[in-house]
Amino acid sequence: MKTETKVGLLALAALILVLVFASMMGSLSPFSRGRSLDVVYNYAGGIDEGSPVRVMGINVGKVRAIRFEPGFKMPDGEEVKLRLTISVDQKAWSSIRTDSRFYINMAGVIGEKFLEISPGSLDQPEFADGAVVRGEDPPRVDQLISQSYGLAGKLINLLEKNEGSVSNVIQQVDRLTTNFNKTLSLLDKTSKNKEMARLLDNAIKISDDMAYLTGSLRSKKAEESYHLMHKLLFRLEPLDGPAIRKFLQEEGVRARVF
Amino acid sequence: MKSLRWKETLQQLFFVANGSGFIVVFCVCFAAMVTILEASFHMKMVIQNDSMVPGFAALLILKELGAVVTALLLTSRVGAGIAAEVGLMKVTEQIDALRMLGIEPVRYLVLPRLVACVIGAVLLTLIANMVCLICAMLVSDLMLGYSPAMFLSSMRIFVKFQDLLLAAVKGAFFGAVIPLVACHFGFRCRPGAEGVGSATTQSVVVASILIIVLDFVLSYTFSYL
Structure with missing residues (x-):
């Protein structure tokens, strides 16, 4: 074999290995039939080009490109400024419907970011190739932590300023708990006493009687009596000392009233 | 390009690349084994988990090991060879003879070797x-229990094609x-x-040191890419 051929074969081997590496990294996939979708976000939580795309936890594609589009608006007028172009394998395409949701999640020990697509319902249509869909913005953990720091700072300030009151409140709560505990144990002991049992029996009887009385009060007869009493009181209301005295004097009765 | 002696360059390329291929492949295989097993051992010792070892090992191989081990092996084999060859030509006054014939020795001797070494x-x-x-x-499949798919999955987290x-x-x-360096000495x-x-010894020592230093400079520069 000629020297040129041997050198050429070595160069060819190196080229093939580079292509194998590209295929291993997913940069080159000549045999995969995939479709693409544009998912738009306002915050993408650190996802990167090449991050995996998963449907029901299975890798079905990857984030191909990330583009900033400051002027982009959804049909409903919402401004969404970040566009992720993702590729999805043909085998998973039918699981993605127009009601599917596009989340950015985190997995693994080092927090690898990936795009999770929830499967849609069968009665919804599939997406067209290259369609634009609105993704679910992930929660801003950094903001949450920052707010928590603020809150923690305020709490510490509050505790430092009112150290005496706080310790007093804690002591009082402690005492209250002790007392409550004592009361409960006392109640537990007394409920076993005979006198206490009789007291409870009586309370039950009184409660039964009260129930009977209130039941009778709701009857029609009781209602009539109530109306009559109301009328009587209404008539008696204008009567006072001088009026009664005048009435009795007119009737020839001498009496010392009031 | 006209001044480049293509036939001589190709001969040198054969000497550099094909001639060193087996040694390089043999050595890096063992280097890979040591790297992944050591990384696993230390990760298990520190965090009792070596699930990320394939990724770390792949990154280390691509960023440092592959290039540096290859270069050091080439230094010891090719660098020493070139230094000895050129040194002997100098001692036997062949270089002076080239000058007498009006041939520029750097262009005649160094350029084909430089091109061949860079490509090789x-x-x-x-x-x-x-x-x-x-x-x-x-090794990760046979000794650590991580299948090739798991290896690739872990590798993709750390490694990019540009590496x-x-x-x-x-x-x-x-x-x-x-x-x-070899021609200089x-x-x-x-x-x-x-x-x-x-001259041969000095050439190997200086080239090895330069490769290590240059590796640091290049790694530092590439870290900003």
């Missing part, structure tokens, strides 16, 4: 990296250092067998 080092670096990765994958290209760029720089070779031996 790039090819060998690419091959070494890939063989190293495949070997690490096999292999940057390794090739490193290989090109290292490949340039080897003949330049060859042209300044003192007379006698001792002079040739000294």
Whole structure:
């Protein structure tokens, strides 16, 4: 074999290995039939080009490109400024419907970011190739932590300023708990006493009687009596000392009233 | 390009790349084994978990191991060879004869070796990296219990395609250092067998040091990419 051929074969081997590496990294996939979708976000939580795309936890594609589009608006007028172009394998395409949701999640020990697509319902249509869909913005953990720091700072300030009151409140709560505990144990002991049992029996009887009385009060007869009493009181209301005295004097009765 | 002696360059390329191929592949295989097993041992010792070891090992192989081990092996084999060859030519006054014939010795001797070493080092670096990765994958499958799919999944978290290209760029720089240093000491070779031996030794030592230093400079520069 000629020297040129041997050198050429070595160069060819190196080229093939580079292509194998590209295929291993997913940069080159000549045999995969995939479709693409544009998912738009306002915050993408650190996802990167090449991050995996998963449907029901299975890798079905990857984030191909990330583009900033400051002027982009959804049909409903919402401004969404970040566009992720993702590729999805043909085998998973039918699981993605127009009601599917596009989340950015985190997995693994080092927090690898990936795009999770929830499967849609069968009665919804599939997406067209290259369609634009609105993704679910992930929660801003950094903001949450920052707010928590603020809150923690305020709490510490509050505790430092009112150290005496706080310790007093804690002591009082402690005492209250002790007392409550004592009361409960006392109640537990007394409920076993005979006198206490009789007291409870009586309370039950009184409660039964009260129930009977209130039941009778709701009857029609009781209602009539109530109306009559109301009328009587209404008539008696204008009567006072001088009026009664005048009435009795007119009737020839001498009496010392009031 | 006209001044480049293509036939001589191709001969040198054969000497550099094909001649060193087996040694490089053999050595990087063992380097990969040691890397992944040591990384696993230490990760288990520190965090009782070595699930990320394939990724770390792949990153280490692509960023450092593949290119540097290849370059150091080339230094000891090719660099020493060039230094001895050029040194002997100097001692036997062949270089002076070239000058007498009106041939520029740098263009005649150094340029083909430089081109051949740069191309050869790039090819060998690419091959070494890939063989190293495949070997690490096999070791992780057989000895650590991580299947090739798990290895690739872990590798994709840490490694990008451009890492292999940057390794090739490193290989090109290292490949340039080897003949330049070797020819430098060859042209300044003192007379006698001792002079040739000294030139060869100095060439290997200086080229190795330069490769290590250049590796730091390039790694530091690439970290900003």
